[in-house]
Ligand SMILES: Nc1ncnc2c1ncn2[C@@H]1O[C@H](COP(=O)(O)OP(=O)(O)OP(=O)(O)O)[C@@H](O)[C@H]1O
């Protein structure tokens with residue numbers, strides 16, 4: 003722990019001796035932190051380290067068992083979010099707290115309505131103020147759009163606007179970028195950098211080192227509820243420093259990748275047309291094939307049909323026309339059950355709403371897609387013992403923390419550990435086709451590495467893997483084949499060799515610092531692949547199409563239609 | 572955490588505490604309305620515990636609401652609010668009446684036939700509610716309320732048919748006596764014991780069936796594959812659906828069984844308690860609605876429904892003797908029952924209150 007700093011008004015937030023336990027489990031012990039006014043302060047730590055808990059304490063959602071919070075040098079009691087808001091603290095949660103059917107304006111004023119003396123809403127006055135705030139910070143939101151109609155990035159801005167409308171000076175973001183596309187992340191960073199010009203303070207919890215490099219002034223590393231170190235982020239700070247301060251298990255090395263040796267087509271989607279919830283065509287003549295032993299990465303900006311593609315395959319959405327085949331058997335417009343029975347497993351995008359039943363225990367969640375098998379039930383009776391030992395197995399194998407969590411509700415796991423549970427369960431199904439949607443969302447870098455390695459291992463075992471991610475790096479890093487989805491169309495497929503190790507820069511402008519950082523990082527990433535490994539890939543696949551690194555980014559932004567279609571071997 | 576705190580956070584403590592709080596607030600109401608609190612409490616207590624007969628009557632009175640409680644608790648596990656239990660109960664009693672009046676089988680078979688017909692009637696209405704819910708998204712509370720009224724009027728219609736109606740009364744003829752489940756005649760051995768006054772009550776087999784059903788449902792919910800599915804759907808329908816569970820089918824199944832249990836409650840009442848008939852009425856008898864309170868107190872645990880059903884039945888039965896002894900009007904007694912239920916219903920907040928007021932000892936935690 004760094005030297006004890008004096009309590010002073012120079013600091014927006016100072017926390018001293020914060021202790022928090024849940025039952026017998028100590029989550030934060032003697033935690034001290036100083037956050038300077040007018041800075042962006044990042045919190046970094048393994049899954050389950052206690053970051054969200056710390057922020058929830060600051061926002062009054064949890065109460066510390068003991069310890070003090072000082073805001074601007076003054077000891078302050080924060081017992082509830084209402085107290086926090088009174089003290090000009092705003093928080094944007096990872097899962098947005100917006101009402102879908104309301105307009106942006108209505109959402110922003112909700113709970114803080116401007117009324118005249120008779121208690122009648124004064125919408126006009128509220129609108130003027132919101133517009134002013136939104137212009138000042140370059141938020142650019144259509145106040146009259148319904149929340150359900152705007153993108154996730156825009157929804158996040160609504161949350162930011164909500165906090166600003168309540169005069170927040172201290173803004174807390176818990177994993178704000180997990181749901182954003184690269185371009186949206188850049189916008190986000192631009193917006194928060196602007197805040198500090200007005201002496202606002204931003205606290206951001208994130209697992210993405212690059213974002214910390216790009217946006218933060220300081221970074222505090224938390225390990226098992228202890229403040230390990232606070233680093234200044236300068237041009238010279240290296241990602242390795244951050245990573246290694248955080249955990250010991252991060253090796254920074256890639257798993258050995260067997261050479262690409264695809265088998266039969268497992269998933270064949272042909273001329274698929276699907277309407278989304280609003281009855282608008284979201285997939286247009288969409289075709290795609292995934293072969294055994296292949297990871298096919300689908301790159302694209304959020305909302306271009308990824309969700310509809312997954313929902314059509316998994317049987318949650320009716321398709322208008324076209325076919326979906328698993329191992330040659332048509333499964334479109336059947337039931338989710340039938341799809342699962344055809345050896346398909348899905349890592350869902352939204353773990354808390356679809357992937358898990360948060361009020362079920364970890365053990366109960368671990369068999370949610372396979373409780374029907376003879377291993378876990380007999381004559382209609384659940385075999386609780388086998389379920390528990392199965393769960394313990396997964397917990398150990400995927401390092402889910404705390405490691406005695408089999409009988410606690412999944413709700414009490416940290417976000418990243420919930421994600422690990424969902425992944426572990428699906429992979430353990432030993433499917434023919436694994437659909438992984440944003441599989442590493444919310445995971446710390448050690449866990450991301452682990453999951454990537456597991457995916458590659460599974461691919462080498464001959465499974466077909468459909469990877470859908472907003473993170474282009476992730477796609478480029480582990481896919482054998484990449485396709486780009488834009489506006490419901492498949493704009494063409496490219497092989498790994500072309501895409502490997504290269505960075506896609508978006509057409510959008512970014513400040514210089516961001517670009518520089520990106521360069522160094524991408525170099526580091528490509529260094530990870532050992533030379534001879536690269537060579538084998540080169541030799542094997544040199545006949546395939548070479549792709550300009552910019553092309554994927556260009557297509558993702560809807561550059562142009564590509565008539566290339568893969569030759570099927 | 573200190574041991575005291577641990578104890579204070581136990582659910583059973585919350586329950587006891589809220590019952591006490593309910594009595595406290597009730598006492599205030601009694602004082603305001605000018606009744607002697609000790610008298611009322613004494614009368615209530617004695618009305619339940621002073622004689623074996625009273626206790627037996629509490630059990631008899633509780634049997635139907637234990638079952639409707641289990642019925643509602645089961646539906647609730649699947650995220651369904653079976654407001655229609657009242658109507659399912661009414662339909663069950665009508666079916667039991669018709670079967671019991673028309674058929675004339677040997678005793679055991681007759682009872683079985685009546686019970687089965689009650690179950691089927693309730694189950695059909697439940698299934699229809701479930702079907703409307705899963706097929707058309709019609710909310711079960713709305714359809715339930717509608718079906719309650721339809722069942723009530725249908726019952727009145729049947730009661731007034733000349734085949735069943737007993738002249739110069741509001742009710743029907745009783746069912747054939749081969750369908751009675753009273754076991755008084757089998758309890759002759761109690762005659763010379765201090766329990767002999769139990770023989771003055773209508774002891775019947777209902778409670779045994781109710782307890783068996785509650786235990787069975789508890790096993791289904793906690794131990795079986797089906798129960799796992801039902802609870803999954805109740806907790807997160809979307810996750811359950813994408814995990815391959817058939818939400819459509821499960822909702823109908825749960826509502827069918829739930830309705831069947833309410834129908835069973837009615838059949839047991841018709842077979843077990845005189846006048847073994849159905850009366851015309853402009854209003855509900857509340858067997859289903861009281862089940863809502865029973866399930867609520869039990870936090871939707873079927874086993875818990877046995878105890879909360881007895882508790883509720885005790886209040887209802889004891890309340891009568893208060894009315895008789897102290898002269899407290901039934902409205903006041905209902906208010907008191909309502910207050911107690913209210914506090915029990917919010918019992919869950921007590922652990923939160925405890926942690927809010929407890930100052931944790933930091934020194935201890937440092938060690
Ligand atoms: N309500 C709760 N009950 C019991 N344990 C809890 C509860 N909330 C959190 N925990 C435990 O506290 C620890 C810290 O959780 P927290 O959510 O703060 O982690 P985190 O640092 O935000 O991790 P992640 O990066 O995965 O989001 C975890 O081990 C978690 O299991």
Ligand SMILES: [Mg+2]
Nearest residue numbers: 053054416417
């Ligand atoms: Mg977290």
